[in-house]
Amino acid sequence: MQRSSGATTSMLMSASLSGRMRGRTIRWRWIAICGGALLALTALATSLAWTSIFDSVLSLQLALTPNSRSYNSWLAPTVPIFFDIYMFNWTNADKFPEEKPNFEELGPYRYLERRKHVNITYHPNNGTIGYRTVRSWVWDPSNNASLDDNITTLNVIAASAIYRARFWGYFQQKGLSMGLAMFGHGISISKLARELLFEGYEDGLLDFAKTLPASTTGGAPLVDRFGWFYSRNNTDTDGYMEVSSGTADGLPGQILKWNHEDHISFYNGECAKLSGSAGEFMPRNLTEESKLTMFVPDLCRTVNMEFVDSGLMDGLHYHKYHVNERTFDNSSTSPENTCYCNGPCAWGGVMNVSACRFGSPAFITLPHFLHGDPALQEYVTGMRPDPDKHSFYFAVEPKLGVPLDVAGRFQFNVYVEPNDYIALYEKVPRMLFPIFWVEQKAKVDERIVSELRTVRAILDWGSTVCACAAVAFAIIVTVITCYTSKPDYKKAKDIIHEKTKDEAEIKLNPT
Numbered sequence: 001m002q003r004s005s006g007a008t009t010s011m012l013m014s015a016s017l018s019g020r021m022r023g024r025t026i027r028w029r030w031i032a033i034c035g036g037a038l039l040a041l042t043a044l045a046t047s048l049a050w051t052s053i054f055d056s057v058l059s060l061q062l063a064l065t066p067n068s069r070s071y072n073s074w075l076a077p078t079v080p081i082f083f084d085i086y087m088f089n090w091t092n093a094d095k096f097p098e099e100k101p102n103f104e105e106l107g108p109y110r111y112l113e114r115r116k117h118v119n120i121t122y123h124p125n126n127g128t129i130g131y132r133t134v135r136s137w138v139w140d141p142s143n144n145a146s147l148d149d150n151i152t153t154l155n156v157i158a159a160s161a162i163y164r165a166r167f168w169g170y171f172q173q174k175g176l177s178m179g180l181a182m183f184g185h186g187i188s189i190s191k192l193a194r195e196l197l198f199e200g201y202e203d204g205l206l207d208f209a210k211t212l213p214a215s216t217t218g219g220a221p222l223v224d225r226f227g228w229f230y231s232r233n234n235t236d237t238d239g240y241m242e243v244s245s246g247t248a249d250g251l252p253g254q255i256l257k258w259n260h261e262d263h264i265s266f267y268n269g270e271c272a273k274l275s276g277s278a279g280e281f282m283p284r285n286l287t288e289e290s291k292l293t294m295f296v297p298d299l300c301r302t303v304n305m306e307f308v309d310s311g312l313m314d315g316l317h318y319h320k321y322h323v324n325e326r327t328f329d330n331s332s333t334s335p336e337n338t339c340y341c342n343g344p345c346a347w348g349g350v351m352n353v354s355a356c357r358f359g360s361p362a363f364i365t366l367p368h369f370l371h372g373d374p375a376l377q378e379y380v381t382g383m384r385p386d387p388d389k390h391s392f393y394f395a396v397e398p399k400l401g402v403p404l405d406v407a408g409r410f411q412f413n414v415y416v417e418p419n420d421y422i423a424l425y426e427k428v429p430r431m432l433f434p435i436f437w438v439e440q441k442a443k444v445d446e447r448i449v450s451e452l453r454t455v456r457a458i459l460d461w462g463s464t465v466c467a468c469a470a471v472a473f474a475i476i477v478t479v480i481t482c483y484t485s486k487p488d489y490k491k492a493k494d495i496i497h498e499k500t501k502d503e504a505e506i507k508l509n510p511t
């Protein structure tokens with residue numbers, strides 16, 4: 001009895017086990033078929049929607065939020081930036097104005113520039129991020145030029161004072177004329193490169209300016225030394241920026257507010273519009289017709305760059321956009337630029353930045369007056385414009401909008417004009433005096449280029465790979481279905497058959 005009951009139990013168990021096992025294989029096949037079909041469909045959908053999926057993943061990575069990939073590199077960019085300064089040495093200053101000023105380019109005086117974004121504030125309510133940029137410059141030991149070069153240039157302190165006084169009355173202007181003579185000011189000045197750049201030099205007129213009412217100095221901060229970059233190291237000179245953080249659909253890094261204002265107060269109409277990239281993020285899907293719009297704080301304006309050419313950089317495709325004849329044109333060929341003139345338009349290819357430099361006679365051009373009005377060259381000698389060396393360009397990976405090779409170049413000039421009341425300027429022609437030009441150059445390294453090549457490959461081939469995967473899964477599903485359908489019918493029947501047999505056996509052996 002015990003034996004037989006034991007045998008029945010074991011038989012029962014084995015019967016139910018084999019039945020369950022057969023049931024399981026069927027279930028696994030169905031799961032495989034359904035799963036395979038699902039994978040095939042997913043792969044197909046992914047393949048079709050690949051660009052959108054890629055775009056949204058990229059957008060998430062590029063957004064300026066503390067967890068994104070781009071945030072840390074944005075915070076303190078590690079791509080080295082070379083800040084090269086070229087000074088113009090005025091070699092025939094003692095013969096002015098009888099002889100046209102002749103300029104000899106000196107330099108580069110190379111510094112390594114480091115940028116840091118500080119005082120960052122998030123505004124999640126409107127998807128913006130506010131910050132300041134602190135820049136520092138370190139003298140590059142590979143320099144061939146020396147900071148002890150003795151350079152002759154225009155006496156800019158006098159030129160500024162005279163320009164600011166141009167609408168004063170006769171007696172005030174005569175007073176200035178005497179003051180200049182008293183302080184020993186000539187038309188030119190000879191200083192060491194280090195003094196002209198970061199260290200600055202003292203001047204009696206600067207101390208005198210401190211005693212004047214703010215209206216005469218245009219509200220400029222009062223300084224005790226003068227140098228082009230004096231007191232700029234480790235400070236924030238670009239002002240407070242508010243840009244899009246790109247968390248929504250939009251592009252990150254597009255300027256919305258500058259110094260708490262949503263327009264540029266120095267210009268009117270269209271020119272007052274604040275728009276464009278703050279320099280780090282470019283639109284994606286760029287074509288040859290696209291314009292790169294960038295806000296340049298040094299120029300206090302938005303600049304449009306147009307396509308020049310395309311090429312390969314270490315196997316990566318790029319589009320190059322540059323500042324051309326139209327960008328800084330006065331109204332002669334580009335009427336939309338009229339609102340930048342602020343009164344009578346100056347020469348073509350010249351940007352009057354006087355208004356955003358406290359009324360100083362500051363005018364910006366491309367180096368060596370590249371793309372400028374030929375009249376600019378008539379008053380000087382020694383300018384040799386060369387598009388290869390002097391253009392302002394951005395080379396960008398067009399699909400991803402990542403800048404690969406960037407050269408921001410411009411020349412700083414001082415405007416002079418004859419003034420009957422001021423002895424020093426009685427005989428000067430109306431002209432632009434070139435002082436120096438700068439080049440800020442950055443190029444991504446080999447490692448980033450190869451990373452970008454991978455990203456481009458994923459973008460370009462992802463769709464195809466997913467389509468292939470879809471086909472592969474579809475084939476697998478078909479194979480499984482064909483393999484299981486016919487022979488499995490038989491097996492299912494066998495199982496039913498066996499089951500009945502088992503039940504019969506149980507009935508035959510009760511207890």
Ligand SMILES: *[C@@H]1O[C@H](CO)[C@@H](O)[C@H](O)[C@H]1NC(C)=O
Pocket residue numbers: 089090091092106149150151152
């Ligand atoms: C600049 O020009 C002046 C006048 O010609 C000359 O004496 C001086 O040596 C030049 N400076 C440099 C650094 O070449």
Ligand SMILES: *[C@@H]1O[C@H](CO)[C@@H](O)[C@H](O)[C@H]1NC(C)=O
Pocket residue numbers: 118119132134235236
């Ligand atoms: C950042 O904020 C701190 C405190 O609010 C301030 O002391 C500092 O000057 C700010 N930095 C810049 C560059 O404005």
Ligand SMILES: *[C@@H]1O[C@H](CO)[C@@H](O)[C@H](O)[C@H]1NC(C)=O
Pocket residue numbers: 123125126128242256257
């Ligand atoms: C976004 O909101 C903040 C306050 O939450 C405000 O200070 C800022 O000006 C706003 N920016 C824009 C562009 O509207």
Ligand SMILES: *[C@@H]1O[C@H](CO)[C@@H](O)[C@H](O)[C@H]1NC(C)=O
Pocket residue numbers: 136137138139198233234
């Ligand atoms: C700028 O400041 C850094 C220190 O933060 C210093 O190492 C560098 O020499 C300074 N640059 C100039 C041009 O003075």
Ligand SMILES: *[C@@H]1O[C@H](CO)[C@@H](O)[C@H](O)[C@H]1NC(C)=O
Pocket residue numbers: 108110140142143144
């Ligand atoms: C100095 O001269 C060398 C050799 O001509 C050149 O390779 C290097 O780039 C120069 N350095 C700078 C800062 O221009």
Ligand SMILES: *[C@@H]1O[C@H](CO)[C@@H](O)[C@H](O)[C@H]1NC(C)=O
Pocket residue numbers: 150151190191192
């Ligand atoms: C620079 O050269 C001028 C003459 O060209 C001279 O008067 C002046 O003392 C020199 N400056 C220095 C610091 O050597």
Ligand SMILES: *[C@@H]1O[C@H](CO)[C@@H](O)[C@H](O)[C@H]1NC(C)=O
Pocket residue numbers: 051052055284285
């Ligand atoms: C880029 O263009 C593709 C189609 O060529 C489109 O699907 C994609 O959304 C575009 N991306 C952006 C960021 O505009």
Ligand SMILES: *[C@@H]1O[C@H](CO)[C@@H](O)[C@H](O)[C@H]1NC(C)=O
Pocket residue numbers: 341342343344345346352353354355415
């Ligand atoms: C430059 O701009 C200033 C202020 O915007 C204006 O007063 C001046 O007339 C302009 N100068 C020239 C030469 O156009």
